[in-house]
Amino acid sequence: MRDTVVIAAQTLLLAVLAPAVVGYVRFAKARLQGRRGAGVLQPYRELRKTFGKGMVIAESASWIFHVAPFAILGATLAAASLAPVVSAVQPADVLGDLFVLTALLMLGTFFLALGGLDPGTAFGGMGSSREMTVAALTEPTLAIAILTLALTTGSTSLGVIAGSVLKTPAYAVGPGHAMAFTAFLIAMIAETGRLPVDNPSTHLELTMIHEAMILEYSGPYLALIEWAASIRLALLLTLAANLFLPWGLAASLAPSALAAGFVAILVKLGVLGLLLALLETRVAKLRLFRVPELLALSFTLALLAAASSFFTR
Amino acid sequence: MTLSLLFDSMIAAFALGAVAAIVLPPGAVMRRVALAAAAAGSAAALLLGASVLRAGATWTGRWENLLQPLGGVSLRLDSLGAFFLVIVGFTGVPASLYAIGYLRNLDGHLRGRATHALFNVFLASMCLVPCADNAGTFLFAWEVMALSSYLLVVSDPEQQDASSAGLWYAVMTHAGFLALLAAFVILGQGGSWEFVALRNAAAALTPAARTLVFLLMAAAFGSKAGLVPLHVWLPRAHPAAPSHVSALMSAAMVNLGIYGLARVVFDLLPPGPPWWGGLLLAAGVVTALTGVLYSVAETHLKRVLAYSTVENVGLVFIGLGFALLMRGYGYGPLASMGLVAALLHTLNHAAFKSLLFLAAGSVVHGTRSASMEAFGGLIKRMPATALLSLVGALALAGLPPLNGFPSEWLTFQLLVAGAQHTAPALAILLPLALAGVALVAGLAAVSGVRLFGITFLALPRSDGARDAHEASAIMIAAMAIPAVTCIALGVAPTLVLPQLSRIVSDLGQPAGPLSAGFALSVPLVGSRLWPGAIALLVVTAGLAAAVAVRLAGRVRQVRVGPAWNCGRIAQSPRSEYTAAAFAEPLKRVFTGFYRPTQEVTVEVHPASRYFVRAIRLRADLAPWMEQILYEPLLRAAQAASDRMRRIHSGSIHFYLALLPGALLVLLIVARWIR
Numbered sequence: 001m002r003d004t005v006v007i008a009a010q011t012l013l014l015a016v017l018a019p020a021v022v023g024y025v026r027f028a029k030a031r032l033q034g035r036r037g038a039g040v041l042q043p044y045r046e047l048r049k050t051f052g053k054g055m056v057i058a059e060s061a062s063w064i065f066h067v068a069p070f071a072i073l074g075a076t077l078a079a080a081s082l083a084p085v086v087s088a089v090q091p092a093d094v095l096g097d098l099f100v101l102t103a104l105l106m107l108g109t110f111f112l113a114l115g116g117l118d119p120g121t122a123f124g125g126m127g128s129s130r131e132m133t134v135a136a137l138t139e140p141t142l143a144i145a146i147l148t149l150a151l152t153t154g155s156t157s158l159g160v161i162a163g164s165v166l167k168t169p170a171y172a173v174g175p176g177h178a179m180a181f182t183a184f185l186i187a188m189i190a191e192t193g194r195l196p197v198d199n200p201s202t203h204l205e206l207t208m209i210h211e212a213m214i215l216e217y218s219g220p221y222l223a224l225i226e227w228a229a230s231i232r233l234a235l236l237l238t239l240a241a242n243l244f245l246p247w248g249l250a251a252s253l254a255p256s257a258l259a260a261g262f263v264a265i266l267v268k269l270g271v272l273g274l275l276l277a278l279l280e281t282r283v284a285k286l287r288l289f290r291v292p293e294l295l296a297l298s299f300t301l302a303l304l305a306a307a308s309s310f311f312t313r
Numbered sequence: 314m315t316l317s318l319l320f321d322s323m324i325a326a327f328a329l330g331a332v333a334a335i336v337l338p339p340g341a342v343m344r345r346v347a348l349a350a351a352a353a354g355s356a357a358a359l360l361l362g363a364s365v366l367r368a369g370a371t372w373t374g375r376w377e378n379l380l381q382p383l384g385g386v387s388l389r390l391d392s393l394g395a396f397f398l399v400i401v402g403f404t405g406v407p408a409s410l411y412a413i414g415y416l417r418n419l420d421g422h423l424r425g426r427a428t429h430a431l432f433n434v435f436l437a438s439m440c441l442v443p444c445a446d447n448a449g450t451f452l453f454a455w456e457v458m459a460l461s462s463y464l465l466v467v468s469d470p471e472q473q474d475a476s477s478a479g480l481w482y483a484v485m486t487h488a489g490f491l492a493l494l495a496a497f498v499i500l501g502q503g504g505s506w507e508f509v510a511l512r513n514a515a516a517a518l519t520p521a522a523r524t525l526v527f528l529l530m531a532a533a534f535g536s537k538a539g540l541v542p543l544h545v546w547l548p549r550a551h552p553a554a555p556s557h558v559s560a561l562m563s564a565a566m567v568n569l570g571i572y573g574l575a576r577v578v579f580d581l582l583p584p585g586p587p588w589w590g591g592l593l594l595a596a597g598v599v600t601a602l603t604g605v606l607y608s609v610a611e612t613h614l615k616r617v618l619a620y621s622t623v624e625n626v627g628l629v630f631i632g633l634g635f636a637l638l639m640r641g642y643g644y645g646p647l648a649s650m651g652l653v654a655a656l657l658h659t660l661n662h663a664a665f666k667s668l669l670f671l672a673a674g675s676v677v678h679g680t681r682s683a684s685m686e687a688f689g690g691l692i693k694r695m696p697a698t699a700l701l702s703l704v705g706a707l708a709l710a711g712l713p714p715l716n717g718f719p720s721e722w723l724t725f726q727l728l729v730a731g732a733q734h735t736a737p738a739l740a741i742l743l744p745l746a747l748a749g750v751a752l753v754a755g756l757a758a759v760s761g762v763r764l765f766g767i768t769f770l771a772l773p774r775s776d777g778a779r780d781a782h783e784a785s786a787i788m789i790a791a792m793a794i795p796a797v798t799c800i801a802l803g804v805a806p807t808l809v810l811p812q813l814s815r816i817v818s819d820l821g822q823p824a825g826p827l828s829a830g831f832a833l834s835v836p837l838v839g840s841r842l843w844p845g846a847i848a849l850l851v852v853t854a855g856l857a858a859a860v861a862v863r864l865a866g867r868v869r870q871v872r873v874g875p876a877w878n879c880g881r882i883a884q885s886p887r888s889e890y891t892a893a894a895f896a897e898p899l900k901r902v903f904t905g906f907y908r909p910t911q912e913v914t915v916e917v918h919p920a921s922r923y924f925v926r927a928i929r930l931r932a933d934l935a936p937w938m939e940q941i942l943y944e945p946l947l948r949a950a951q952a953a954s955d956r957m958r959r960i961h962s963g964s965i966h967f968y969l970a971l972l973p974g975a976l977l978v979l980l981i982v983a984r985w986i987r
Contacts, residue, residue, distance in 0.1 A: 054870025056877070060772050060884065062692045064703075074855030081850060094832060096847055097840040099725045100713065104847070106758050107712045113762045117890065120689070120771030121878040125890020132762050133898040136755030143725065143751030147744055150729050155839035205879055216876055220862045292902045303744060306732075310740040 003091030006253065010092075011081040013262075018234035019043035019227065021269055026201075028277035043230065047223050055219030058119035068115030069217070069224040072108045076228040079104035080235045082158055084242050086261030087250040088166055090159020097156040098146045101239075102139070105191065108228065109135045115225075116213030123205050127212025130288060134190050134197060134209065137295045141187040144302035148180040149243060151309040158239075162246040172245060176309035179301045181244045186298035188236040190291070192229075195280040197291050207285065234269070237276075241268035316372040316390075319361040320444075326354035327437035334429035340420050347429035348413045351436055355405025358440045362398035365390050366812045373446070383449025384506045392816040393580070394443035397572040400660060401439045403798070404564040404667040409436075411671050411791035412557040414784065415678065428468050432558065435461040439561070442569050448497040448506035455493070458569070459486045462562060466554045478549035485546040489536040493573075496529035500581070508581065515582050523582060527589055530577045538570030539623045540630060541600040542942050547623060548607070552615035552683070556674025559615060563622040564667035568659050571629055578637060579652070579820045587641025591742065593634030598749040601627025603938075605756040606906055609763065609899055610934060612685045612892040614673050617764060618666065621709060624753060625662040628724060629655045631746065635727055639735070640822070646837065647731055649824035652817045653810070654727050658720035660809065661802055665708035665717060668795035669764075672702040675784035675792070676768060680777040685892035687775040688768045694781040697789045699769045704796045708803065710761030711754050714848030716802035719833060722842050724750055730837040756899070763895045772886040804845045807831050893932065900934075908935035 023040040030037025082101045084090045113128035150156045152171045153164040165171045190197045193210035202208055214225050248264020250257035330350030337343035365372055374388040419425030438458035445451035467479035503514040536543035551562050604623030611617045632655025639647040675698045677683050692699040708715035728747040773779040807828040814824040832843035876884050900907050912931040918924035
């Protein structure tokens with residue numbers, strides 16, 4: 001019972017916090033670009049507005065179009081439930097490990113791509129094809145990054161990884177973790193469709209990846225997909241924060257420790273979000289066929305990380 | 314006793330089916346009797362295998378008088394054989410039932426007789442292979458299996474490329490047979506070809522001879538299983554056969570190649586050096602990558618599935634190779650984990666691949682086309698087939714909560730555990746293998762989206778797709794069997810783990826428990842997978858969102874209208890994404906592998922070259938593996954036969970002079986062998 005509550009509470013926290021993370025990144029980006037920008041809470045207003053609108057469904061769409069938003073959200077929430085957000089005591093370890101988490105994210109991507117293909121428009125198919133390509137090419141990097149974590153901490157379970165880095169801080173500054181962190185960040189950027197892989201604020205259909213798939217969605221369905229996308233971003237940032245730099249995570253379920261853990265994750269998301277905004281103002285979007293080069297770079301880093309973990313063991 | 318009864322009824326059912334197909338008047342009755350007999354025989358095989366597995370017993374049978382020149386028929390069903398018998402029976406039942414509805418158009422054709430009779434023979438031989446307990450019986454069943462499936466591959470006169478596919482298959486399978494024969498000859502020098510004797514003989518062989526046997530066996534069984542580069546026949550032959558036979562070839566016959574190798578490497582031969590395992594592991598990674606890359610790019614529906622078979626065989630070989638490698642290094646628990654992963658993936662692949670091939674048969678049947686470019690929008694005309702295919706596509710993509718995922722997850726854990734606990738010598742091999750498996754998993758997801766999305770979603774791209782018809786009730790029921798299995802094995806893979814552990818410990822690799830309750834658990838990496846709970850989470854979260862939308866969302870304000878399409882007024886299937894278009898980014902990323910060729914022809918108006926009338930694009934992939942590896946062989950064979958032809962001078966005196974010469978050579982050889 002206690003375990004269920006811990007899992008549900010952390011998942012809910014991540015889900016509720018997610019739009020704010022997106023809003024914060026947008027806000028920081030606007031300030032860095034010399035604009036005033038909308039407030040951090042703007043995505044909540046947008047979600048409420050979209051959720052309350054009516055829907056237009058394409059006649060060419062089938063039931064897949066109706067199922068996809070729920071499948072995407074379900075898979076993303078299930079993935080989020082595995083992540084340690086405020087506490088290193090992680091009962092969700094009995095459900096699955098990091099490989100399960102990546103597979104659940106892939107399940108979401110799978111349905112997103114089907115939803116893009118379903119109405120039979122050129123842009124939807126284009127988005128699906130590109131999204132799947134990028135997702136497939138990111139997998140090896142993620143796998144090797146997981147291997148690196150497992151080589152130093154002895155496990156692929158998220159709670160165990162966070163817990164053992166907490167206990168032995170030397171792991172986090174080892175060459176393996178440092179390089180794996182960079183590799184993971186690049187993979188994360190590709191997985192969440194941020195610059196330089198995909199531009200989340202683009203209006204030009206031909207350059208779209210994520211946006212192209214959801215062009216036909218409107219109303220509550222669109223709100224669900226947007227929400228799932230923000231949870232995905234928040235989830236991957238949380239993973240980067242709590243697997244590689246787990247300081248501040250509550251080591252027990254005492255209220256004071258949990259409060260400290262909550263503050264710690266807010267601070268870490270703030271720093272990582274700022275980094276993301278900084279990166280997005282500094283780099284231009286890559287041509288689609290240059291993206292594999294970026295992913296190859298992150299893969300090489302991850303492989304080096306794994307190899308160095310072997311030799312520093 | 315009941316085991317013998319089951320075996321007898323299995324053989325009797327197949328025999329009855331084959332005879333009925335030949336003697337009954339051609340028509341619906343003959344079709345139903347012959348194929349129902351095949352289904353009954355498969356069910357008996359399933360029961361036989363399952364009861365041997367559950368009781369932990371072995372069943373033996375011996376008929377000295379049958380096949381006497383080969384040492385008599387000698388059968389023994391242990392847990393390993395029983396597992397593969399279960400797979401054959403399990404894929405045989407839906408394939409036979411499916412064929413009752415699928416082959417209706419063969420009623421009244423002479424070809425129908427041959428097809429139904431051969432189908433029974435094919436199933437019977439596949440059931441015999443895992444039961445064989447001496448080399449004679451094994452080779453006999455193996456060859457009958459090869460011949461009957463060859464005849465089934467070339468049975469459809471409407472398939473233009475069937476004869477070329479059959480030729481590739483016949484040549485490759487017989488080259489494999491020769492390798493197998495040679496290996497058994499080396500092993501059987503003691504005189505007896507019983508497996509017990511071979512086991513003792515193998516222990517007495519020199520290491521070099523053992524390695525030779527291993528390499529010959531790996532080539533022979535690898536070519537049947539589709540190991541790269543011996544896979545070239547598979548994507549040609551499997552799709553050319555009728556779909557229920559394709560399902561059996563991809564989901565059962567290929568696995569018998571895996572069975573053969575497992576039997577030889579883990580049972581007949583004594584433990585070998587670690588590099589045997591390294592070789593199989595590397596071959597597995599290459600096979601999986603090659604298979605998945607081609608399956609993502611191929612546009613012929615059944616060939617996509619055949620290449621995916623190559624991919625999954627690669628994943629199984631990764632598990633087998635890993636087990637062999639770890640046994641070589643003396644890491645027992647890791648070796649048994651590898652075997653369990655390989656066997657579990659074999660079972661999972663059999664379930665989803667038989668489902669997908671049968672569904673592909675319905676699609677081909679319903680649209681009268683096999684090219685994915687001619688499909689689209691079938692979900693509306695064939696709703697049941699589409700739903701079942703979605704299950705198959707999710708399993709093929711290796712995603713939770715379907716059964717492709719647990720075994721893939723175990724393979725990941727395997728490689729991580731191996732990297733963690735073993736010699737530094739493997740510091741590069743295992744991470745690279747892990748990266749390879751991850752890329753395969755990612756590309757399999759692309760393949761799954763493409764397979765389902767391009768076939769069933771969007772607008773129909775041809776008249777055949779527009780007027781497609783749904784499969785008949787019995788075909789749908791037949792497809793539902795593997796589909797339900799896919800879901801069951803995906804949600805609760807732990808149901809079969811005790812049996813797998815028993816097989817592995819029967820092979821002398823005592824396995825630690827890999828399950829805790831309903832969860833898979835790998836203590837070596839401290840990781841767990843509880844697929845049932847994961848499935849529940851996904852479904853609950855999705856349903857909760859659905860309830861929320863229904864309660865709070867403006868579902869009343871739903872309009873159905875033309876697709877927005879970024880403001881384009883007309884929506885035409887000509888502008889939607891096709892199978893080739895979907896794979897285009899990957900083709901660009903992996904240009905070095907695919908070696909695409911392109912030919913663009915522009916037809917212009919005679920008045921001015923600025924008025925373009927038509928542009929034609931022909932895109933193809935260069936089959937470089939065939940060109941590099943097989944063309945020199947073909948040329949050499951051609952040259953050799955050209956040289957031989959010179960003997961044919963037409964002079965009878967010369968021929969008469971050759972006869973005593975040949976006799977003399979034979980006598981000398983015989984003397985030398987004695």
